[in-house]
Amino acid sequence: xxxxxxxxxxxxxxxxxxxxxxxxxADVKDNQLVNKVEKYVCEEDVSFFVKFWxxxxxxxxxxxxxxxxxxxx
Numbered sequence: 804x805x806x807x808x809x810x811x812x813x814x815x816x817x818x819x820x821x822x823x824x825x826x827x828x829a830d831v832k833d834n835q836l837v838n839k840v841e842k843y844v845c846e847e848d849v850s851f852f853v854k855f856w857x858x859x860x861x862x863x864x865x866x867x868x869x870x871x872x873x874x875x876x
Contacts, residue, residue: 822846 822845829839855861 823843824845825841825843827839827841829836831837849857856865
């Protein structure tokens with residue numbers, strides 16, 4: 804069971820490896836900021852485990868892997 808948890812932990816990615824962008828816009832009226840809008844957008848990389856089961860590039864190998872494991876149980 805610990806091996807399964809360790810493998811899942813290693814296949815996931817954390818938010819610390821994401822690319823974040825910050826932008827802020829505001830209007831100045833009488834030396835004061837009005838209509839201030841702040842945006843903080845982070846794009847996380849998807850782990851290989853998620854890509855393996857969801858992208859078109861890996862659909863066939865994922866299916867074959869699943870069937871191989873199912874057949875050998």
